[in-house]
Amino acid sequence: xxxxxxxxxxxxxxxxxxxxxxxxxxxxxxxxxxxxxxxxxxxxxxxxxxxxxxxxxxxxxxxxxxxxxxxxxxxxxxxxxxxxxxxxxxxxxxxxxxxxxxxxxxxxxxxxxxxxxxxxxxxxxxxxxxxxxxxxxxxxxxxxxxxxxxxxxxxxxxxxxxxxxxxxxxxxxxxxxxxxxxxxxxxxxxxxxxxxxxxxxxxxxxxxxxxxxxxxxxxxxxxxxxxxxxxxxxxxxxxxxxxxxxxxxxxxxxxxxxxxxxxxxxxxxxxxxxxxxxxxxxxxxxxxxxxxxxxxxxxxxxxxxxxxxxxxxxxxxxxxxxxxxxxxxxxxxxxxxxxxxxxxxxxxxxxxxxxxxxxxxxxxxxxxxxxxxxxxxxxxxxxxxxxxxxxxxxxxxxxxxxxxxxxxxxxxxxxxxxxxxxxxxxxx
Amino acid sequence: xxxxxxxxxxxxxxxxxxxxxxxxxxxxxxxxxxxxxxxxxxxxxxxxxxxxxxxxxxxxxxxxxxxxxxxxxxxxxxxxxxxxxxxxxxxxxxxxxxxxxxxxxxxxxxxxxxxx
Numbered sequence: 001x002x003x004x005x006x007x008x009x010x011x012x013x014x015x016x017x018x019x020x021x022x023x024x025x026x027x028x029x030x031x032x033x034x035x036x037x038x039x040x041x042x043x044x045x046x047x048x049x050x051x052x053x054x055x056x057x058x059x060x061x062x063x064x065x066x067x068x069x070x071x072x073x074x075x076x077x078x079x080x081x082x083x084x085x086x087x088x089x090x091x092x093x094x095x096x097x098x099x100x101x102x103x104x105x106x107x108x109x110x111x112x113x114x115x116x117x118x119x120x121x122x123x124x125x126x127x128x129x130x131x132x133x134x135x136x137x138x139x140x141x142x143x144x145x146x147x148x149x150x151x152x153x154x155x156x157x158x159x160x161x162x163x164x165x166x167x168x169x170x171x172x173x174x175x176x177x178x179x180x181x182x183x184x185x186x187x188x189x190x191x192x193x194x195x196x197x198x199x200x201x202x203x204x205x206x207x208x209x210x211x212x213x214x215x216x217x218x219x220x221x222x223x224x225x226x227x228x229x230x231x232x233x234x235x236x237x238x239x240x241x242x243x244x245x246x247x248x249x250x251x252x253x254x255x256x257x258x259x260x261x262x263x264x265x266x267x268x269x270x271x272x273x274x275x276x277x278x279x280x281x282x283x284x285x286x287x288x289x290x291x292x293x294x295x296x297x298x299x300x301x302x303x304x305x306x307x308x309x310x311x312x313x314x315x316x317x318x319x320x321x322x323x324x325x326x327x328x329x330x331x332x333x334x335x336x337x338x339x340x341x342x343x344x345x346x347x348x349x350x351x352x353x354x355x356x357x358x359x360x361x362x363x364x365x366x367x368x369x370x371x372x373x374x375x376x377x378x379x380x381x382x383x384x385x386x387x388x389x390x391x392x393x394x395x396x397x398x399x400x401x402x403x404x405x406x407x408x409x410x411x412x413x414x415x416x417x418x419x420x421x422x423x424x425x426x427x428x
Numbered sequence: 429x430x431x432x433x434x435x436x437x438x439x440x441x442x443x444x445x446x447x448x449x450x451x452x453x454x455x456x457x458x459x460x461x462x463x464x465x466x467x468x469x470x471x472x473x474x475x476x477x478x479x480x481x482x483x484x485x486x487x488x489x490x491x492x493x494x495x496x497x498x499x500x501x502x503x504x505x506x507x508x509x510x511x512x513x514x515x516x517x518x519x520x521x522x523x524x525x526x527x528x529x530x531x532x533x534x535x536x537x538x539x540x541x542x543x544x
Contacts, residue, residue: 122520169539170431172519180521 005051008059013043016060017138018222022110024067029085030117030173032135033163034074035067039138042067111136112175112226115219119188120171127162128191129198134159137215147198147212185227189236189297192219196240213244224279231290234283235298241276242304245269256412257405261313273308280305296332299324318348335367343376351380371400375410382417391418432474432516432540433523437532438507441481458531466515466526476513507534514540 020042025035042063056062075081118131126148133139133147145155165171176184199212220237227233249263258264283298294302303324310316325341338361346354358377367373378393394414401407414421447455466473482501489496501508511532517523520537527535 120520122524170433170517170520170523172521176521 003051005047005055008050008055009043009046012046012059012063013138014218016063017043018114018136019060019111020063020067021135021138022114023064024071025114025117025173026110027068027085028071030166030171032114032117032131032166032173034071034081036135036163038067038070038074039063041070109175111222113173115188115223116175116184117166117171117173119184119191120166121184121187122169122171123162123165125191125194127158128187129194130155130159131162132191132219133195133215136219139215143211147209182232185230185232186295188223189232192216192223192236193239193297195219196243200243208247208250213247216240217244229286231283231287231292232295232297234279234286235295235301238276238279238283238301239297239304241272241279242301242308245272245276245308251405255405257409259409260307265312268308273305276301276308277305293331294327296328299328299331303328316347318344322348335361335364336370336372339367339370339373339376343380346380346383351383355380355384369400371397371406371410373397374400378410378413378417382413387417391421394418430516430518431520431523432514432542433520434538434540435476435513435515435523435527435530436509436536436538437511437513437530438505438534438536439510439532440506441483441508441510444510445481455531462530465529469522469526470518471522471526472516474514474516476511476515478511479509481510482508 017039021032021035021039024038025032028034045066046059046063050056075085114136115132118135119128123131129148130144133144134141139147141156141159142152144159145152148155150158175181193216195212196216199209199214199216217237217240220233220240223233224237245268246260246263248269249265249267250258252258280298280301283301284294287294287298303321306317306321306324321344322341325337325344329337329341339358342354342357342361344354345357355377358373358380361367362373362377374393374396378390378397381387381390381393391414394410394417398407398410398414401410411421463473482504485501487498487500487502489498513530515523515526517526520539523537527537
């Protein structure tokens with residue numbers, strides 16, 4: 001039987017880590033590295049003392065107070081820190097005392113500050129993701145390294161370097177001014193979306209890294225609560241809910257990839273779809289009120305929602321989806337969006353129309369190593385009954401895709417259009 | 429608490445050497461206007477100057493047994509270091525915002541270590 005203290009600490013780790021660290025980091029004037037050490041110590045203290053004294057009614061408040069006291073101890077002990085934070089040394093708070101209600105707003109602001117600091121544009125994109133997972137989600141360096149297929153020492157060095165830069169370069173610990181907010185918020189949402197797609201694309205033997213998907217959903221939920229008037233924050237959460245709703249249908253009983261067209265739609269998570277649709281409606285209403293054109297996360301969510309609403313692949317509102325892609329391209333010009341739009345055109349206006357668009361895109365340098373483009377061409381050629389060119393395109397895609405469920409799917413399709421294909425290729 | 433930042437201004441040297449006296453005047457005026465906006469933003473300029481072209485640079489390497497003196501800048505690039513400022517700012521966001529408004533192509537912003 002699981003130890004209830006261990007369970008409680010694990011639960012608190014999942015839900016409170018980022019909030020505790022964020023508050024301590026504010027007291028330390030944005031020193032996230034020291035705040036992280038104090039937070040770690042508070043969780044270790046919880047494991048020791050909750051067993052003796054019982055699990056506190058508000059674990060988050062207990063952890064915050066304990067971590068704050070650790071920070072105060074350091075400030076008192078270390079002369080350099082004492083000089084830096086003259087105002088910080090106050091009476092030590094009682095860890096078991098309930099926090100005042102006015103503290104809740106402060107905690108909310110702290111979490112936003114931490115998010116914007118971890119995703120600051122002065123940090124390299126891969127560092128933003130690593131710091132977000134480490135400092136806000138509390139993932140261990142080893143877990144982050146595994147998720148991004150990077151050796152652990154490399155990831156440890158990256159995280160250490162980024163924490164040092166935050167302090168040395170004077171990256172401020174605050175939510176940006178309103179004029180900078182849209183751009184900076186987009187950076188934060190991009191990090192969360194990348195965590196989600198890293199989880200969704202899986203890695204190594206796992207098709208979906210559920211831990212990363214759930215962390216991304218947690219982060220998106222926090223942001224949607226903290227910034228309820230930002231359509232893109234709502235839009236991102238809607239996109240994740242509406243995409244992740246199909247998770248159970250993406251693999252068959254043998255662990256093989258099932259494409260959207262062939263998915264058993266009764267396996268889709270209707271509650272998640274309802275949550276996503278509700279968020280979509282709120283995001284569009286908010287967007288209309290501000291007068292700004294819908295952003296890229298909101299539009300991608302609307303496309304995901306259009307698929308989720310359709311009773312079948314054939315009964316999908318393809319012209320509506322093409323229109324959404326047109327708006328998405330205007331908001332976010334991007335070759336990957338163009339390829340997806342071409343596929344939607346194929347189902348709205350016939351495979352040849354889509355194929356013509358894909359043929360034009362195939363000449364683009366920036367799409368050359370992306371397996372999805374030849375795979376999309378192969379699929380439309382197959383639908384047109386042009387088996388020989390379809391087989392060629394499947395082979396092109398197989399030359400670009402890495403091992404895993406997607407590779408296995410493309411091999412299955414190749415065997416359908418070219419029965420000779422399962423023979424070993426010469427030279428292999 | 430504030431931090432001093434070094435703004436290293438990089439520009440295409442060819443366009444600088446081809447500048448007419450009028451263009452120089454315009455550039456000086458633009459820098460003076462920028463300096464005014466820095467003060468208005470509550471930051472402090474501790475120094476700054478334009479540098480002579482990198483063709484006048486000499487690099488001294490002192491690591492070996494005897495110093496090696498070579499003609500030219502440390503790194504030969506199309507965009508060369510052409511000037512600098514030292515500006516005391518509230519934080520990196522303010523420094524980046526001010527760097528963004530400098531009349532220059534590329535500005536590297538580096539915190540200055542407080543050795544006192």
